[in-house]
Amino acid sequence: MAYAGKAGESRRLRAVPNSAPAKESRPLGALTTGLTIGVIVGAAVALLFAPARGAETRHKIRRGMRRVGVESRDAWEDLRLELRHARRQLKRVRRRARLAAADSGGIQEMKP
Numbered sequence: 001m002a003y004a005g006k007a008g009e010s011r012r013l014r015a016v017p018n019s020a021p022a023k024e025s026r027p028l029g030a031l032t033t034g035l036t037i038g039v040i041v042g043a044a045v046a047l048l049f050a051p052a053r054g055a056e057t058r059h060k061i062r063r064g065m066r067r068v069g070v071e072s073r074d075a076w077e078d079l080r081l082e083l084r085h086a087r088r089q090l091k092r093v094r095r096r097a098r099l100a101a102a103d104s105g106g107i108q109e110m111k112p
Helices: 028-048 054-104
Strands: none
């Protein structure tokens, strides 16, 4: 018979660390490499079976890349303007809060 300790005492269970580390899934590098190879092979196959001539296809690709460039610049410009607007609004809110605190008499106006 195994020793269970003194009568009336509760037994504490001790956590035993895992002896073997949990297997990790494949690293992110393998996923990225697989996706990159897939994109390259897909683009090559698409160009091989494209119904247009090579010059026309290259022209379409250049035009598409320009369009993507313009749209991305526009998106960054929009984001920049939105962030500027949000920063101005935050400054206004802080200024109003300082003025309200100063008007209540409890806190003196602080300089930013």
